[in-house]
Amino acid sequence: MEKPDLKKPKTWAGGAPAVASSMKHVIGRDGPLRGPRALLELNQIGGFDCPSCAWPDPDDERSVAEFCENGAKAVASEAMPAHVDRDFFARHSIDDLLARDDAWHDRQGRIAEPMVLREGATHYEPISWDEAFQLLASELNGLESPDEAVFYTSGRASNEAAFLYQLFARAFGTNNLPDCSNMCHESSGTALKQSIGVGKGTVTLDDFLEAEVILCVGQNPGTNHPRMLTTLEQAVKGGAKVVAINPLKEAGLTGFAHPQKVSGMLGKATSLASTYLQVRVNGDQALFRGIAKCLTADEPFIAAHTTGHDAYRRTLDATPWDRIEALSGISRSEIESLAGLLASGEKRVITCWAMGLTQHRNAVATLREIANVHLLLGAIGRPGAGLCPVRGHSNVQGDRTVGIWEKMPESFLAALDAQAGITSPRRHGHDTVASILAMHRGEAKVFFALGGNFAQACPDTSFTAEALRRCRLTCHVSTKLNRSHLVHGRRALILPCLGRSEDDAGRFVTCENSMGVVQMSRGTLKPCSDQLLSEPEIIAGLAEAVVGDTGKVRWRWLAEDYDRIRDWIEAVVPGFDAYNRRARQPGGFYLPNAAKERVWQTESGKAEFGCDDLDAFDPGEGRLILQTLRSHDQFNTTVYGNHDRYRGIANGRRIIFANPDDLKERGIGPLEPTRITSYAEDRTRTVEGFLAVPYDMPRGMAAAYFPEANELVPVGSVAEGSGTPTSKSIAIDIAP
Numbered sequence: 001m002e003k004p005d006l007k008k009p010k011t012w013a014g015g016a017p018a019v020a021s022s023m024k025h026v027i028g029r030d031g032p033l034r035g036p037r038a039l040l041e042l043n044q045i046g047g048f049d050c051p052s053c054a055w056p057d058p059d060d061e062r063s064v065a066e067f068c069e070n071g072a073k074a075v076a077s078e079a080m081p082a083h084v085d086r087d088f089f090a091r092h093s094i095d096d097l098l099a100r101d102d103a104w105h106d107r108q109g110r111i112a113e114p115m116v117l118r119e120g121a122t123h124y125e126p127i128s129w130d131e132a133f134q135l136l137a138s139e140l141n142g143l144e145s146p147d148e149a150v151f152y153t154s155g156r157a158s159n160e161a162a163f164l165y166q167l168f169a170r171a172f173g174t175n176n177l178p179d180c181s182n183m184c185h186e187s188s189g190t191a192l193k194q195s196i197g198v199g200k201g202t203v204t205l206d207d208f209l210e211a212e213v214i215l216c217v218g219q220n221p222g223t224n225h226p227r228m229l230t231t232l233e234q235a236v237k238g239g240a241k242v243v244a245i246n247p248l249k250e251a252g253l254t255g256f257a258h259p260q261k262v263s264g265m266l267g268k269a270t271s272l273a274s275t276y277l278q279v280r281v282n283g284d285q286a287l288f289r290g291i292a293k294c295l296t297a298d299e300p301f302i303a304a305h306t307t308g309h310d311a312y313r314r315t316l317d318a319t320p321w322d323r324i325e326a327l328s329g330i331s332r333s334e335i336e337s338l339a340g341l342l343a344s345g346e347k348r349v350i351t352c353w354a355m356g357l358t359q360h361r362n363a364v365a366t367l368r369e370i371a372n373v374h375l376l377l378g379a380i381g382r383p384g385a386g387l388c389p390v391r392g393h394s395n396v397q398g399d400r401t402v403g404i405w406e407k408m409p410e411s412f413l414a415a416l417d418a419q420a421g422i423t424s425p426r427r428h429g430h431d432t433v434a435s436i437l438a439m440h441r442g443e444a445k446v447f448f449a450l451g452g453n454f455a456q457a458c459p460d461t462s463f464t465a466e467a468l469r470r471c472r473l474t475c476h477v478s479t480k481l482n483r484s485h486l487v488h489g490r491r492a493l494i495l496p497c498l499g500r501s502e503d504d505a506g507r508f509v510t511c512e513n514s515m516g517v518v519q520m521s522r523g524t525l526k527p528c529s530d531q532l533l534s535e536p537e538i539i540a541g542l543a544e545a546v547v548g549d550t551g552k553v554r555w556r557w558l559a560e561d562y563d564r565i566r567d568w569i570e571a572v573v574p575g576f577d578a579y580n581r582r583a584r585q586p587g588g589f590y591l592p593n594a595a596k597e598r599v600w601q602t603e604s605g606k607a608e609f610g611c612d613d614l615d616a617f618d619p620g621e622g623r624l625i626l627q628t629l630r631s632h633d634q635f636n637t638t639v640y641g642n643h644d645r646y647r648g649i650a651n652g653r654r655i656i657f658a659n660p661d662d663l664k665e666r667g668i669g670p671l672e673p674t675r676i677t678s679y680a681e682d683r684t685r686t687v688e689g690f691l692a693v694p695y696d697m698p699r700g701m702a703a704a705y706f707p708e709a710n711e712l713v714p715v716g717s718v719a720e721g722s723g724t725p726t727s728k729s730i731a732i733d734i735a736p
């Protein structure tokens with residue numbers, strides 16, 4: 001890889017550079033017709049849903065270009081020709097492909113046909129669909145227990161594919177249904193269920209336009225949810241105050257030049273955050289504890305809707321300010337001024353967050369603290385106010401809603417059994433980390449992934465690779481080549497599926513976005529290969545081969561017409577009444593959310609204050625806290641390129657950002673190669689060759705891109721209560 005080039009970080013996002021970058025990717029990869037045509041359908045009524053993040057589309061009118069730069073890159077990547085075929089694999093051995101970087105993998109194009117890696121082979125070779133399903137059936141039915149299989153889901157799977165998949169896994173006899181949500185917003189679901197009774201956000205896009213204050217905490221929308229900047233700009237122009245709470249100065253939080261406005265294309269940016277608090281990494285619980293200490297409770301709301309306020313008030317009184325300031329890195333006066341802002345006006349406050357809050361040991365406690373602040377303000381379940389976990393994958397919320405979870409409640413399993421005529425297992429299954437450990441111990445022997453790039457998304461890269469390599473069979477349903485295909489079991493399969501943008505015999509699927517809107521997605525592009533199957537068809541073929549038609553389940557019949565799958569979802573999952581009719585409505589429909597109506601489906605039937613111990617990660621004397629993050633040229637583990645324009649990085653992935661004084665103190669100059677060592681209970685982990693980049697962040701912090709830095713994240717280090725890997729707070733040291 002070329003030597004990176006460092007430029008001054010940007011102070012605004014969007015504008016002409018975003019358009020130029022989008023067009024470079026789209027036309028560069030798909031040519032002047034296929035790519036641009038796909039963009040015209042992207043996020044349009046009757047078009048297809050963006051396969052990238054889960055930021056919602058406007059309920060009313062949509063713009064002609066209803067997408068952002070990263071949505072365009074995702075579509076460009078998916079709309080590529082199918083060059084990864086038998087000839088490609090004949091040219092490239094596994095070892096050769098392992099030596100290439102992730103951006104190279106993504107540039108190779110779509111997978112054209114089913115491929116198998118036979119035991120001891122060095123190259124993938126073609127296989128027929130039937131033979132592939134038979135191979136899967138022989139391995140799965142050869143297991144001593146269904147729990148020796150793991151069925152992983154990435155957030156790209158549609159509701160229909162996800163429902164059929166969980167039905168198959170449960171008909172097969174296991175709840176081993178880990179998903180990417182285990183690694184991202186599991187902490188949000190856990191905390192919100194405890195506090196307000198629903199594991200999802202409580203706001204709509206319209207609420208942003210009614211809010212007085214919008215807090216963006218532990219989130220980098222400029223890269224991870226770029227269309228959110230349009231909403232933030234509208235809100236600011238409507239008089240709202242945006243407050244950014246993030247250790248790093250991020251361009252997308254400071255300013256936005258709207259690329260669909262002349263002023264924006266000329267680089268005239270709207271200032272977004274009027275307050276920018278560079279909190280200490282994992283100092284958010286302390287910050288919100290401080291805010292709560294300053295607030296006067298909304299007594300009528302508290303009395304009518306909550307329980308536990310008195311105990312929480314005692315917790316607040318018992319928490320000393322110096323501890324709050326030390327753990328948050330924010331001064332009492334800054335906290336008091338923020339609390340004053342939140343308590344001003346009608347307290348129409350929205351708090352948004354992402355991984356910067358969910359991937360810490362105390363993540364659940366931090367999110368309950370945020371919910372506490374909203375309960376004190378009465379800022380939930382009314383216009384312009386509420387909680388907003390921003391989902392990072394297009395249908396990760398929908399997958400969970402239709403049954404992709406290793407511990408679905410009895411109510412769901414009973415309804416599923418009644419509808420399908422099967423007996424689902426009741427023993428909870430493995431989440432993502434438990435699946436890695438089970439494979440590493442040799443207890444789980446078959447790994448099946450519906451999308452995703454498990455080997456790169458997971459913590460402890462080498463340990464996870466060992467786990468996968470101990471499997472008898474690893475199988476991936478994929479659109480593009482990725483490293484997980486190369487980190488394989490004794491035998492391996494790649495099953496190529498249709499992309500979101502491609503025509504699926506005229507059928508449509510549905511997805512649920514961050515705000516609980518379920519809407520239709522129908523691809524229109526000619527499939528890049530005539531050997532692709534849709535995700536539901538692949539699952540039906542697999543299920544028919546492994547368990548056959550069972551109970552009332554006729555797999556092929558269900559996969560033939562997705563209306564049938566939706567009828568089953570309607571019968572099993574609350575809130576999907578008249579699913580097929582409402583899915584055809586322009587823009588789809590909102591799923592019910594009791595907390596929005598101030599109905600609290602908690603144990604007490606009230607919204608519950610949490611009184612968690614105040615905590616913040618301590619890396620140990622002389623060490624730094626590492627957080628892993630995305631560059632602007634990637635979506636999750638898909639790397640579109642090696643640039644990170646907003647942070648001033650060109651041509652660099654093995655990069656470690658740190659405070660200039662922390663680097664100087666260690667005798668490390670800009671772009672000098674470093675060795676990074678992480679410290680955990682079990683052992684240390686070391687990576688080499690990360691180039692140092694001095695960056696505007698508090699002392700004691702560092703940041704590096706995943707998947708490269710996942711090697712440093714201990715598999716056993718997870719958030720209490722949710723099991724989410726603590727990828728945002730790892731104890732490290734850096735040496736020249």
Ligand code: SF4
Nearest residue numbers: 050052053068071227
């Ligand atoms: S904001 Fe998210 S969903 Fe919207 S176009 Fe961009 S990546 Fe896609």
